[in-house]
Amino acid sequence: MTTDGVAYERRSAAPVVAPTRPRKLAKVPFVELAEGRLQGVVSSGSDIERVYVSSVTAGEHGLSCNTNNNRPCGGLSGGSWACKHIQALVAEAELQYGTERVARYLKAEVADGGSVMSALRTTSAPNRAAEVFSSFLRHLAYLELPASTDPLPELQWFPAAGAVR
């Protein structure tokens, strides 16, 4: 018997997604890297009923920010300068996924020790609020699903995350 590791390609339990790092959710309750975008939801500072739905496209770095009632964000107003919501979204994504993973997904060249925000070229992008908001609602809907006690044998392939080291 050897103590040599087994090649990643030949491991059934090979880790694919790095564990999510814990962060406070009050300001930015939802962040995801999906559909070729960094996208998420930012709580309004002034109105508890309102959230901003913000996104940055991978590659082009196209920005979009609207309220959940589909009004354009005044800070962004169709331009290519990131509003405070997009800045918060990018910063929280870095906390959650780590700078490297966000930069790779967005295809941003981040200098050593730099932030993703400073590496974005930024342009304006079409409004994606409806898709992103429904993705957030799907996300929240998980918390409403009933618990399960039936056997789930496939979870042997999904060990609980180790500490972020």
Added chain:
Amino acid sequence: MVPRGRGGALMLADALHAAPDGLAETFTLVEGLDDALTHGLARLDEERAGALEDLAAAFSGSPLADRVADSVGKILAGTVTDEHLIALAGARAALLGAAHDALLISVDTALGRTRAGWTAVPAAADAGHLLAGSRSWLRELAIAGWRGVDHELAAAAAQSVQALLADPAQRRLAVLLDGFAGELRAAAPVATLDRVPVRRWADLWTRGLLLSQDGYPASGAVPVTGRLLLLGVDLHEHPTVFQAQAHALVETGDEVRLVRTSVAAAKVDTITGPSAWRMLAGFPIFRLMAAGHRTVDVEDALLTPAGDLIWDESRATPGEAADPFTTARVRLAGATLPAVAPLDRHPAAVATPVLLEGYAASEAGFDIGGGVVLAVDHDRVPAAGPLTPAIVDASHACLGLLRWDGRWSVQPLAVQAIVKKKQVTAHVGEWANGPAEAKAAKAEAVAGTAVDVLRERAGRLLRK
């Protein structure tokens, strides 16, 4: 079994050291198919076509011979249908099932354990249209290959997953597809990925396709009454699920059986670490068992032939505390092991509870004698419990699960160790009611507000 005597330890060491006959050849066939799935069935070159033909040849003379040969022929000719794909998935499952059996028998024999035989169970009710969506996505994946997965294809499972999640009877497939699709989304576009988890994704694809067939066997559970004695808790997680699975002994009359019993909750990726236990708030008796090692009396609880005791709080009464190490020392060796459900036979599903003592621990693993150093699976030491790699490496007794993933390793569920000249004991499930240690408790309190924030947001935004 307790490999305490030298003889027992050496028998286990021999079993872990020796590779069963034919294991390497079996994996060569599996890897040929996995390679084809990596590059996509739509673009098979001569070498990959040859690997599929070898696979078909290996099944000649078996009950699957005609179906595998026919399907490989059609796929090589450019026709990829659900029927052809299930034959490939069935062939792969059969090969890995054989590898599983050989590996399990060698360990069962070395440990001197008795395993129950399988009893046939009827098929579950069909879910028809729900499964068609899942099969269609899995077909597109196989045609494109992992290397061909882009954002769009990775995201294309979403609708099927939502529909499956809405039906509690389909939770098993929903949880699998959601985890698999989540990995593909995170990895897309896969063409630019340095390393592709070839074996893993072929495993998940195969399991998904098997579960997407009509007439999948039902659980066949029967009621049992007795006392449950905890051995240890294993934790499972992907972005949208958290499961605590207890390995325990159930005493019914004069029979002692090894069982698993599990509780799982849906969650989101930002709920992780010890605060994931908050999602299992509806199972106070289970958490008491995990955190306080309490015995539990169960009355008419359902037990499947595969050894899964279906947890039901209304049929459970907590009793006294019982030390899992004592339970393992006294009762584990004589316990009957459950049969393995035929479709769940896979080396990666092996998780055999063992008590290891008197080994020499180091970073390389546990030296259990006979020249064998048993690797410790540090990747399976979760952040949601008090165990750390450092405590494991300083341990002298370990209650764990023997696993096989290209080699044998032990996943610790609890250890006894000497840290700073003090005897310490740590169990993975100990934080079921929150971390005992002050620093970890503070971190959990902060992270735990994630659950509250999301519930508040859900309350405000979801029901509009």
